[in-house]
Amino acid sequence: MTEYVTVTADTNFARDGSIKLYGPDGFAGMRAAGRLAAEILDALAPHVVPGVTTAELDDFVRERTLAAGAVPATMGYRGYTHSCCISINHVVCHGIPGPKTLKDGDIVNIDVTPLLDGWHGDTSRMYLVGNVPLKAKRLVDVTYECLMLGIEQARPGNRMGDVAHAIQRHAEAHRYGVVRDFCGHGLGRVFHDAPEVVHVGRPGTGPELKPGMFFTIEPMINIGRPDVKLLDDGWTAVTRDRSLSAQFEHSIGITEDGCEIFTQSPAGLHRPPYL
Numbered sequence: 442m443t444e445y446v447t448v449t450a451d452t453n454f455a456r457d458g459s460i461k462l463y464g465p466d467g468f469a470g471m472r473a474a475g476r477l478a479a480e481i482l483d484a485l486a487p488h489v490v491p492g493v494t495t496a497e498l499d500d501f502v503r504e505r506t507l508a509a510g511a512v513p514a515t516m517g518y519r520g521y522t523h524s525c526c527i528s529i530n531h532v533v534c535h536g537i538p539g540p541k542t543l544k545d546g547d548i549v550n551i552d553v554t555p556l557l558d559g560w561h562g563d564t565s566r567m568y569l570v571g572n573v574p575l576k577a578k579r580l581v582d583v584t585y586e587c588l589m590l591g592i593e594q595a596r597p598g599n600r601m602g603d604v605a606h607a608i609q610r611h612a613e614a615h616r617y618g619v620v621r622d623f624c625g626h627g628l629g630r631v632f633h634d635a636p637e638v639v640h641v642g643r644p645g646t647g648p649e650l651k652p653g654m655f656f657t658i659e660p661m662i663n664i665g666r667p668d669v670k671l672l673d674d675g676w677t678a679v680t681r682d683r684s685l686s687a688q689f690e691h692s693i694g695i696t697e698d699g700c701e702i703f704t705q706s707p708a709g710l711h712r713p714p715y716l
Contacts, residue, residue: 460648468701486710529550531683533663537677546574566712584688587607592691604642605639
């Protein structure tokens with residue numbers, strides 16, 4: 442049975458399986474952290490071009506995060522040593538920045554999580570590098586549509602299965618595979634908290650959505666099969682069939698009558714191309 446805990450000054454923020462319900466202070470904290478995360482992705486847009494290395498993009502993320510008085514939540518997390526994850530083409534998620542150079546035609550997901558005043562702003566966005574084939578652009582568009590259809594179902598009284606089903610139905614209508622091995626998650630004071638937010642499911646199943654819940658929705662959609670494998674570095678997940686994969690992520694909070702997206706782009710750069 443799902444346990445819900447209303448956050449108070451005495452709340453223990455250890456991950457214990459309970460779903461935390463935050464109040465106005467939590468919403469204020471997440472708005473600030475989420476806005477910073479979105480501003481970082483906005484600022485990245487002109488830099489995601491052929492010839493740039495993923496290490497250079499990671500440096501940019503770190504500098505922008507620190508300059509804003511935050512720290513990258515990923516640095517030091519379970520031994521991870523970078524400020525973001527950068528996943529190219531067939532990399533599903535958790536791509537590690539390094540010397541790899543972006544090429545014309547690549548599609549790239551950049552995932553950032555600034556930790557600002559104790560609050561985690563977690564978001565990712567796709568970028569198109571140079572002249573991208575129509576097939577890849579279509580995958581990116583449909584993946585964004587999946588995210589927003591899931592968010593439409595994020596309201597009090599609905600269940601996680603309603604969010605998952607909206608995503609699955611849209612992706613599979615385009616004959617795409619929805620990744621099962623990774624999911625969204627609760628967040629707030631804790632980086633990865635309950636509940637798990639799966640992207641495949643049946644309506645009316647899973648935890649009930651209640652005001653004050655904070656979580657990410659982050660569908661990973663493959664042109665091919667949904668199967669993934671983890672590389673030897675222990676982080677990078679790729680499609681087993683080497684097909685292209687795309688992902689978008691928002692952090693949201695359930696309100697009394699719907700949800701609030703904390704990581705909406707202030708510049709209106711919701712999905713590429715970012716002109």
